[in-house]
Amino acid sequence: MNKAVYPGSFDPVTYGHLDIIERAAAVFDEVNVAVVVNPSKNPLFSLSERVELIRMCTQHLPNVTVSQFEGLLVNYVERQGARVIIKGLRAISDFEYEFQMALMNRKQNPRIETLFMMTSGKYSYLSSSLVKEVLRLGGCVRDLVPPIVEKRMRRSLGLPSEDSEA
Numbered sequence: 001m002n003k004a005v006y007p008g009s010f011d012p013v014t015y016g017h018l019d020i021i022e023r024a025a026a027v028f029d030e031v032n033v034a035v036v037v038n039p040s041k042n043p044l045f046s047l048s049e050r051v052e053l054i055r056m057c058t059q060h061l062p063n064v065t066v067s068q069f070e071g072l073l074v075n076y077v078e079r080q081g082a083r084v085i086i087k088g089l090r091a092i093s094d095f096e097y098e099f100q101m102a103l104m105n106r107k108q109n110p111r112i113e114t115l116f117m118m119t120s121g122k123y124s125y126l127s128s129s130l131v132k133e134v135l136r137l138g139g140c141v142r143d144l145v146p147p148i149v150e151k152r153m154r155r156s157l158g159l160p161s162e163d164s165e166a
Ligand code: ADP
Pocket: 007, 008, 009, 010, 011, 015, 016, 017, 020, 086, 087, 088, 089, 090, 094, 118, 119, 120, 123, 124, 125, 126, 127, 128, 129
């Protein structure tokens, strides 16, 4: 079976992530979205909330599974019975870090390949941290995250729900 792991912090999942997940799910038999246990940033959502949100947003994709992982990524990928790590690339600025990570992961385990998927143009500027900042400052994130994600973000940030703003 051709299985890939798509790792990240997903704090929270955005339409940019979901675009990569959908496209990867069309190419691989199974895509495991792996939520990293300890993101370096101070997360808005707990690990279980991040996992739950991705599950809700990928319900329509039967070959997508969602889990959490801790420790070395290549070890997790091997335990999953996968050979491929999927990474999304937005801009040149992503490249240097991802290049370094891909080479280090190959050094750690040469059997695992990292494959990069280019973002869809309309999501090339989109990141979880920017979405959080925009919402905090009162901006509109409707085209950037699914409605359930916006709702949970508003709750976590202590912002009024959209309905009560009208
Ligand atoms: P971020 O917090 O920067 O959004 P994550 O760690 O959650 O990043 O991202 C997980 C993976 O998804 C990474 O490979 C990242 O490059 C990719 N990614 C994030 N946003 C996008 C996007 N808008 N388009 C394509 N790939 C993306």
